[in-house]
Amino acid sequence: MKVSLNWLNDYVDVSEFYKNTDALDKILTDAGLEVDGVEDMAKNFNHVVVGHIKTLEKHPDADKLTVCSVDVGAESLQQIVCGAKNHKAGDKVVAALPGAVLPGDFKIKKSKIRGVESLGMLCSTSELGLPGDSDGITILEADAEPGKSFAEHARLNDIVFELSVTANRADCLSHIGLARELSCLLDKPLKYPALDVKTSAFKVSDHVKVELKDGVNCPRYSARVVKGVKVGPSPAWLKTRLEQVDINSVNNIVDITNFIMLEYGQPMHSFDLKNINGGILNVKQVSEGETFISLDGAEYKLSAGDLGICDSERVVALAGVVGGQNSGISDDTTDLLLEVAHFTQSTVRKTSRRLGISTDSSYRFSRGTDPNIVTDAMNRACHLIQKLCGGEVSEDIVDLYPNPIVKEPITVNTNYAGERLGYKVEGGDFNNWMKRLGCELVKQDGEVSTFNPPSWRWDLEIKEDLVEEYGRLNGYDKIPESLPALNYEPLTHDPGYIQDRHTYQFFSKQGYYQSVNYNFLGEEYLNNFVGKVAGFKSCGFKVSDESAKLQNPLSEEYNVMRPSLAPSLFKNLMTNYRSGISSSRQFEIGKVFGVEGDGYFETRHLGMIAWGQKNELWQNNKPAPLVLSLKESVENFLRSLKAKSWVWKTWNSELSYLHPGKSATLFFEGKNIGYIGEIHPKLKDDSKIREDVAFAEFNLELLMRSFPKKPKLSEISKYPAVERDFSFVVDKSVASNELKQFITKTQKDLIKSVEVVDIFSGDKLPEGKHSLTYKVLFQDMNTTLTDDVIKKLHSDILNKVSAKFS
Amino acid sequence: MLEEKVKLIYNSAKSAMSAAIDSKSLYDLKVKFIGKSGELSLVMKEMGSLPKEDRPGFGKVVNKYKKELENLYNTCEESLKNKELSEKLAVDTLDLTLPGPHQPVGSVHPIPLVIDEIVDILARLGYSVRTGPLIEKDWYNFEALNIPADHPARDEQDTFYMKPGYVLRTQTSPVQIHTLENESLPLRVLSPGSVFRSDSDISHSPNFHQIEGLLVDKKVSMADLKGTINFFVKEFFDSSIKIRFRPSFFPFTEPSAEVDCSCPICKGKGCRMCKNTGWIEIGGCGLVNPKVLTSAKIDPDQWQGFAFGFGIERMAIIKYGVSDIRLFSDNNSFFLKQFV
Incomplete structure (x- = not known):
């Protein structure tokens, strides 16, 4: 909100701050009114x-x-x-x-x-x-x-402060409100403006019957008639006042209503009396579907529950939000019906949000106005109208206030205030500050005081509110510093946090950069990239048929919560690729989402992507397929989890970003929990990527369900291990891992490890066959293995393998 | 006669060995003269032709020569090997400026990096991590935190709405309620993670990160809160950093404060980061509003609490001088590489 120092100075003496705006800045900031800017208008x-x-x-x-x-x-x-x-x-x-x-x-x-x-x-x-x-x-x-x-x-020698007023301090959204705060802070008297009005011998009811049908959403409604005004331009001083705080001057009547709003924080509205049909003004809920055209000509469809000001035929204003085009002030207006009302925060907020109309009036009502300022604001408006536009003012104000709002008294113990703030609070000092704030002391019993909070501070409800007020006015810098004693056992960290942390620390040391993407993405991109989300089911992921959509996305680019990490990781690849990074490896630990019953499910995943390989100085042969180096990192990770058993199974993925013949799913402790795979050649082509790309994604919650595991250590042999190579020519359909597992089982106790060291086909080999060479490591716990024993093992393995795989 | 022959062998062996040019030919000479079937061994076999009484004397002589030749061999071998080694070393070099086999580096993203740093500092004060869902029930994100449906504070948090009754959490504070519902008191917890607001520009991301601390105990004061944050800020930035509290408003705390710290970049002298004020806003805090405790079915006459929250991106920007918030979500490997 913009505040003019000249204007403020009408109500409280702030003249000392013209030359020292920093001091006022500090006073306001220390009181919780953040200063966003100070402008010297001259x-x-x-x-x-x-x-x-x-x-x-x-x-x-x-x-x-x-x-x-x-x-x-x-x-x-x-x-x-x-x-x-x-x-x-x-x-x-x-x-x-x-x-x-x-x-x-x-x-x-x-x-x-x-x-x-x-x-x-x-x-x-x-x-x-x-x-x-x-x-x-x-x-x-x-x-x-x-x-x-x-x-x-031109009264332009002014300084304008831009304040950021917190949601609880609606009372500071006006010049008198802010002057009142300053009068409290500076201990200076507050001067109120002139309210005197010369009334004429007629009544509001002579012209219009005002009725309040909805006293819940409108606790107080007041109206007054002014006849014979002359609508015209405002005098320079009024124009300047408004323009300094960024309100355009319209005409003298409209300017005065805006002036009142900025002076008292009380929005008001003026109707052209001749346009109020049927001599009736009714505050009631409108009917569903009614149309309404606002002052600026925009048309709205109203809903039942919107509070309207209605004449005998139509809605002439949306309560607290905006006036109607059908009844506004024009140049030929002579007679006015003035409205000053107290609408509830919720009714104004609901209507203004639903229709997307935000006005200075709706802003103030939805933050809460002072129900007790209504009559003053009306008199002030009539005082100014009489002065600037002439006219005769009705002798009465219709003031419908069936259930006056009474604020509950607040009882607080000053010892309690001291305990919460952390320093000794003197009762006298506390009461004094409360008095300056406008609280009325109604009862005092030792350290226990009971106050009636002022009507303009709707936010003061409980004793903690008064503790804050005292602490704030007294200065937060008076709060000392101490560390609370820890005399109980701390909790353990959330296991998910420990698991995530182990995972990203692990992969960051395996050559992968951790990425953090938005949790939402565009549904169109997602569907293009993935094909059918249901395709994730066959690698063990939980997915829902319906996607977790945002009702009000920022754009179509971010309209659905992601069901997989792969689409985001591929986006990362593309942005990196475009900026010239042709090889890198990234991973992400994040949640994936889906719809479940009336709500949603969220699962923590680990996603990985690798693209491109460095041209190696030391590489004589062609490098390992990228997807296998990704697999190697995953297996190292599994080892770090002390995992014992896992199996990769060939997977004919139906996901459109994965190569159907170069993908595999991971079975971990008997459960299918993720996949690795190469990029689909079509996606690679369409995206104009020249390098290899490999993906991996796992359900991290299942992968780490028994983490952390203590390592189970076993004795190591004192006797030397012996290596032997074995070559077999087998059908190509025999996967390297199958043969490896078979070999391992032939001599469970003596074989320490089996590794494929060579694979080739073609040349002199028959069609459909390939040759696999394994390096097998033998070791005995109790004795040195002699040549004879090794020879026997060797022929035993050869026999068994030939018997099984011919 | 035989002795002269020995002498002759000795002399020719001595001169040949001394003249050997490499260890290989020296070794050949060793085999030729003093090996198992070398010349000296052959002469020994002729000893049978000598008279019995001369034989021990002759044996001694042969052994003496053999010993001498062995010593000579060892001496020559050492000097030849040394010579050969230095010749070999003179040509056997490797350009160690060449790169080794490629081993890619990796890094932890600055967001979890900062979260972990904060967690580690506050864990020393007894805080433990708790997490919660990102798609949150309206009750946990708003109602239970004293933000009823038509509260003006809702306007300030541009919320992403999901199905009726669900939102993307706008703050990490709902974890407070989950924790209070599930854990026994007293407690100290931290809840880091993703939060969502529907605005996006140079300084706002629609999906950013916060960390929130909550302490609940029998007696809790603003002084405890200030002391805790002061300890944290000094550990996180450096020990010269000061903090100040400014009054503010959050529906779930009362009293509430914004936390500023003296600018770690310019040490309070004024710079672009702190907009020349010397102070940087880093988060909000306050004493837990009794209404929040009541929402979590905790008696506010028995228990009190404080809570504080920081924006992770903001902390990372201040600590690492990141210029644009979008860098955190672009995931450019050149950016990430700097956190190795």
């Missing part, structure tokens, strides 16, 4: 003064120019050449003298215009950076004082 008007045109002559060399002698308050007259047409001798004008810098960094200098010396410029409103039309230069009022600084003349 900064554009140095060397800009009121001028009086004494003489005016045609320029000798240019028809369109005039040469003016201007009294700028100096001893001699200033000669200024001017191109405008709307000025004449005797006019009061705005003169920018040499040294002035106008908006747009326009520096005014002494110059010669077609041979005639010009010592400045006569300015238009737009040249001054002020609102309003710019047909020629600005002509000021006849009584303007030559030589006076223009900023002072």
Whole structure:
């Protein structure tokens, strides 16, 4: 909210801060009112003064120019050449003298215009950076004082603070509200504005019958009639007040209602009395489907439950949100019906949010206004209308307030306040601050005080609220620092956190970069990338037929919660690839989502992607397929989990990003929990990727369900191990792992490890066969293996393998 | 006669060995003269032709020569081997500026990196990690935290809505309620993780990260809270950092405060990071609002608490000088590599 220091100064003396805005900034910030900006409104008007045109002559060399002698308050007259047409001798004008810098960094200098010396410029409103039309230069009022600084003349010597007011402090959304806060903080008196109204001998009911049908959503509704007003432009002072805080001037009546809102924080509305049909004004809930056209011409469909101000036929205003086009003030308005009401936060918030209408009025109502300010605001408005627009004011105010709002008293023990703040609180000091805040002390019993909070502080409800108020006003810097004693056993960390942490620390040391992606992505991209999400079922993932959609996504790019990590990881690949990173490895630990019953499920996954391989100086043969190096990292990870048994099974994936013939699923402790695989050649082609790409993804919760496991250590043999190579020519359908497992089983006790060291086909081998070479390591726990024993083992293995695989 | 023959063999062996040019030919000479079937051994076999009484004397002589030749061999061998080694070393070199076989590096992402750092610091004060769902029930994200349906505070949190009754959590605070429902008191917990707000620009991400701390005990004060945050900030940035509390408003704490720390970049002198104020806002905190305890079915007359929360991206930006919040979600490997 913008706050003018000039305006504020009407209610509380803040004159000391014009030259010391930092001090006010600190006072407000320390009180919880964050200052977002401070603007000196006069900064554009140095060397800009009121001028009086004494003489005016045609320029000798240019028809369109005039040469003016201007009294700028100096001893001699200033000669200024001017191109405008709307000025004449005797006019009061705005003169920018040499040294002035106008908006747009326009520096005014002494110059010669077609041979005639010009010592400045006569300015238009737009040249001054002020609102309003710019047909020629600005002509000021006849009584303007030559030589006076223009900023002072136009009351522009103001400082405007931009405040960020927290949701609980609706009372500070006005100049009087803020002045009241400052009067409390600075201990200075608060001056209220003039409210006197000369009333005439007629009643509101002579013109309109006001009824309150919904006293729940509108606890208080007041109305008054003013007849015979003259609608026209507002005086300069009023325009300036509004413009300084970014409100456009419309006409005197509308400006006054806006002024009241910014003065008291109480929004109000003015109807053109002649447009209130049937002599009835009713505050009630509208019917479903009713249409309403707002002041600015936009059309809305209303819902039952929206609170409307209605005449006998139609809705003339949406309560607290916006007025209707059918009943607003126009130039020919003479009689007014003024509304000042207290609508509840929830009714205004609901309607304004549903219809997407946010006004200064709805903002203030939905944050909570002061129900007790209604009459003052009405009188103040009538006082100003009478002064600025003339008119006769009804002798009464219709004030429908069937159930006056009473705030519950709050009881607080000052010892308790001290305990919570962490320092000793004196009862007298506490009561004093509460009094300055507007709380009324209703009962005092030793350390226990009972207060009635002021009507403008709806947020004060419980004793903790008063503890905060005291702490805040007294200064948070008075709170000391201490560490709470730990005299109980800390909990253990969440196992999921421990597991995640082990996982990312592991892979970050295996050459993988951890990535963190958004949890949502675009459904269209997802479906294009994955094909059918149901395809994840055959690798053991939980997926739902319906996706977990966002109701109000930022864009179609982020409209659904991801069911897999792979689409995000592939996006990472693409952005990296585009920025020239042709090989890298990334992984992500994150949640995947789906719909389940009335709610959702979330599962922690580990996803991996690798693309490209470094051209190796030391590589003589072609490098291992990328997907296998990914598999190697996964297996190392499984080893780090002390996992004993896992199996990769060939998997004909139906997912459109995976190569159907180069994918496998992982069976871990008997359960299918994920996959590895190469990129589908079509995706690779379509994405114009030249490098190999490999994916992996696992259900991390299942993978780590028994983590952490203690290592089970076994004795190691004191006797040397012996290596032997075995080569077999077998059908190509025999997977390397199958043969390996068979070999291992032949001599369970003596074989320590079996590794494939060579694989080839073609050449002299028969069609459909390949040769597999294994390095087998033998070791005995109790004795050195002799050549004879090894020879026997060797032939035993050969026999068994030939018998099984021929 | 025989003795002269021995002498002759000895002399020629001595001169040949001394003249040998490499260890290989030296070894051949050793075999030729003093090997098992070398010349000296052959002469020994002729000993039978000598008179019996001369035989021991002759044997001694032969052994003496053999011993001498063996010593000579050892001496020559050592010097030849040394010579050969230095010749070999002179040409046997490897360019060690060449790269080794490629071993890719990796790194932990700065978000979990910062989370872990914070967890480790506060774990020393007895805090333990608790987590919760990202798709959260309205009750946990709002109602239970004293943000009823039409509370103005809801306007400030641009919420992503899911099915009726569900939202993407806008804060990590719902974990407070889950924890209070499930654990016994007193307790100290931390809840790090993803949160969501529907705005996106240079300084806002729609999916960012927070960490929240909660302590519940019999007596809890603002001083305890200030002391805890002060300890944390000094550990996380450095010991010269100061903190200040500014009054603020959060529906789930009362009193509430924003936490500023003196700018770790310029040490409070004023810079771009702190917008020349010398202070940087790092989070919010306060004493747990009794209404929140009541929501979790805890008697606020028996128990009190404090809570604090920090934005992880913000902490990472301050600590590592990351210039643009989008870098955290772009996952560019060149960016990530810097956290190795």
